[in-house]
Amino acid sequence: MSAMDQLKQIRFEAQAAIEAAASSAQLEQARVEHLGRKAELPNLLRGVASLPPAERGSVGKAANQLRKELEAALETRQSDLERAELDARLATDVVDVTLPASPVVPVGRLHLVTATRREVEDIFLGLGFRVAEGPEVEHAYYNFDGLNFNSSHPARLWTDTFYVSEDVLLRTHTSPMQVRAMELHAPPLYLIIPGRVYRRDSDATHTPQFHQVEGLAVDEDITLGDLNGTLTTFARAVFGDERKIRLRPHFFPFTEPSVEVDVSCFNCRDGFVRDGSRCPLCKGTTWIEILGAGMVDPNVFEYVREFGYDPDRYTGFAFGMGLERIAMLKHGVTDLRLFYDNDLRFLEQFG
Ligand code: DAH
Numbered sequence: 001m002s003a004m005d006q007l008k009q010i011r012f013e014a015q016a017a018i019e020a021a022a023s024s025a026q027l028e029q030a031r032v033e034h035l036g037r038k039a040e041l042p043n044l045l046r047g048v049a050s051l052p053p054a055e056r057g058s059v060g061k062a063a064n065q066l067r068k069e070l071e072a073a074l075e076t077r078q079s080d081l082e083r084a085e086l087d088a089r090l091a092t093d094v095v096d097v098t099l100p101a102s103p104v105v106p107v108g109r110l111h112l113v114t115a116t117r118r119e120v121e122d123i124f125l126g127l128g129f130r131v132a133e134g135p136e137v138e139h140a141y142y143n144f145d146g147l148n149f150n151s152s153h154p155a156r157l158w159t160d161t162f163y164v165s166e167d168v169l170l171r172t173h174t175s176p177m178q179v180r181a182m183e184l185h186a187p188p189l190y191l192i193i194p195g196r197v198y199r200r201d202s203d204a205t206h207t208p209q210f211h212q213v214e215g216l217a218v219d220e221d222i223t224l225g226d227l228n229g230t231l232t233t234f235a236r237a238v239f240g241d242e243r244k245i246r247l248r249p250h251f252f253p254f255t256e257p258s259v260e261v262d263v264s265c266f267n268c269r270d271g272f273v274r275d276g277s278r279c280p281l282c283k284g285t286t287w288i289e290i291l292g293a294g295m296v297d298p299n300v301f302e303y304v305r306e307f308g309y310d311p312d313r314y315t316g317f318a319f320g321m322g323l324e325r326i327a328m329l330k331h332g333v334t335d336l337r338l339f340y341d342n343d344l345r346f347l348e349q350f351g
Contacts, residue, residue, distance in 0.1 A: 147179060222295075227294075
């Protein structure tokens with residue numbers, strides 16, 4: 001076969017192999033086979049020098065041209081293959097950016113008691129109070145004695161209170177933190193104390209464990225007017241800007257004078273609801289009791305006098321509210337036990 005015929009044959013086979021290559025790997029194989037060191041065309045090029053002088057020029061030129069032609073064909077095929085591979089990848093990797101990023105993980109929500117506690121905390125933080133917490137297992141001294149309870153007060157009875165030992169108990173209110181806080185910090189003091197409390201009581205409006213928020217403000221010249229203003233602000237923030245409060249005389253061992261605080265009813269007009277019947281929330285009285293309060297009894301200051309609480313220099317007010325009660329009034333919850341049944345149908349309505 002003449003060298004020219006041989007070149008024709010090489011062109012035919014190499015072009016077929018290049019066209020047939022269906023992947024970059026197959027194309028690389030075709031390149032090695034037809035242009036690699038041991039392939040026919042490079043071999044022929046290396047042998048041009050030993051051809052008869054008359055053929056040398058034309059064969060050399062044709063062989064070189066074929067090599068360039070095949071290299072160009074390889075390059076074209078390579079970019080065709082790359083484009084096709086990219087297109088295929090793009091077609092299968094379709095991303096719809098309008099879909100949610102991932103399946104939506106169901107998020108929990110705050111329990112109504114927690115949400116209400118935070119709401120109350122926010123209001124008092126806004127008024128310059130700080131938030132503190134205290135122990136639920138408490139010494140009788142802080143729960144009763146230091147708060148001026150006399151030794152025969154009925155709340156001390158084992159029928160009312162959970163005792164751990166003779167003088168250690170589950171606190172029956174958050175008020176013991178008044179004494180603890182005053183032992184730790186000299187006046188002025190502006191503090192609220194949210195937390196769990198325990199009593200031996202169980203019915204639709206009492207559970208053995210519930211939550212209170214205690215408040216204590218001690219400074220020079222604190223008056224009942226300051227208590228009135230603070231609690232009016234609180235009542236309006238929770239129950240609406242139209243609310244009024246009233247203070248009714250009451251008795252607590254640790255405040256003098258003591259008051260119970262009512263908020264004006266937000267459920268009725270003059271004690272009657274739309275259909276003309278008596279308002280079930282305020283029982284037609286137009287007032288709803290929300291908490292107990294008063295001016296800190298000087299006897300309480302005597303217990304902490306050595307920590308800087310001179311009753312001749314300082315006065316203070318204190319208050320204590322049931323968190324569940326606030327939540328029940330605000331959200332129309334009728335049974336306290338719903339807070340602790342953990343029924344999602346109830347819990348999911350809030351927070
Ligand atoms: N500790 C009282 C209770 O549990 C509530 C209370 C009343 C707290 C008057 C106070 C207060 O700080 O001044 O019934």
